[in-house]
Amino acid sequence: MDGRLEPGSVGGSGITYWLGTDDQGRDMLSGIMYGLRISLIVGAGxxxxxxxxxxxxxMLAAYAGGRTDxxxxxxxxxxxxxxxILAALMILAFLGKGILNVVIALVVVEWAYYARxxxxxxxxxxRREYIEAAQCLALPTRRIIxxxxxxxxxxPLIVVGTMQVARAIALEATLSFLGLGVPITEPSLGLLIANGYEYMLSGKYWxxxxxxxALLVTIVSINLVGDQLRDVLNPRLKK
Known part of the structure; x- marks a missing residue:
């Protein structure tokens, strides 16, 4: 036995594979921890x-108004x-695979949510008085903003940012699952899921x-943090 496709075993050197091994005999738990790091870096970055x-x-649109807005x-x-997902796929089809290219694609498809x-x-x-006071003091526009x-x-920006981190992780996992995300040398959770997809019907589900x-728990946890931040930072919900 070469240790490949084991659902959970003890290797010949006494090393325990808690979550089993993949088709190349690699420890799934180590792969998940490494893939989670890549997903979090890409999503948060x-x-x-x-x-x-x-x-x-x-802020520039709100402050300047008029044609700029x-x-x-x-x-x-x-x-x-x-x-x-369609916009990200088109961008990556042009730029190619790579962690930096995935980050660029996610930035392009996400910035509009923050702006709005x-x-x-x-x-x-x-329209508050402190903005009018700062303008009367002739402060620079950059400092006022x-x-x-x-x-x-x-x-509200913190709440939206927390939600968008979870959304970015899900988008990155989708792109990697489709084969246009991170390269195989830097596997994320989406790529790990894609690697085992062909073995699902053969009983190698793990x-x-x-x-x-791991991806589901990560996204749900970040969304729960975002919900809690929304309750804490929303003064209307305070009694």
Whole structure:
């Protein structure tokens, strides 16, 4: 026995494979831990970059108004009109596989959500007295936006950012499952699920099942954190 496709066993050197091995005899638990790291790096990294881009454009649109607001929001509407997975597939079909290319694709399809969220909050805050006071003091526009307007728009931005991390992880897993995500040398949870898909009907369920469970638990956990943050940061829910 070479240790391949074992559902859970003790290897010849006494090493226990708690979640079994894959078709090449590799420990599934180690693969899941490594794949989870890649998924979290890609999801969190793309969400942070998309948040910076989207929040900046959203605050600029709300503060400047007029044609600038119309132009940015039409770009947002155009971006949101495309299905996220379809847009990401087209981008990766052009750029090719790679962790950096996946991050770029996810940033392109995610920034519009942050821009719309921040613009809605910034439109309300822009009419506050402290913004008028800062304008009367002739403070630079950049300082007014990032030192006065942005901190008051953070609560909804944090909630949306948490949700988008989970969404980015799910999108990355989908792209990797379809073969256009991360390369085989940097496997994520989606790629691990794809590797075991052909063995599902032969009874070797654990190759795809355990990475799928890890992906499900990760997404649900992040969404629960986002729900809790929404309850904590929403003053209307406080009694």
């Amino acid at each position: 793309s969400a942070i970059i998309a948040c910076l881009v989207g929040a900046s454009l959203g 119309s132009l940015i929001m039409r770009l947002v509407d155009l971006q949101l009109s495309f299905p996220a 969220t921040v613009r809605g909050s910034a439109l309300v805050e822009r 990032f030192r006065h307007l942005l901190p008051n728009c953070l609560p 190759i795809s099942f355990y990475p799928g469970i």
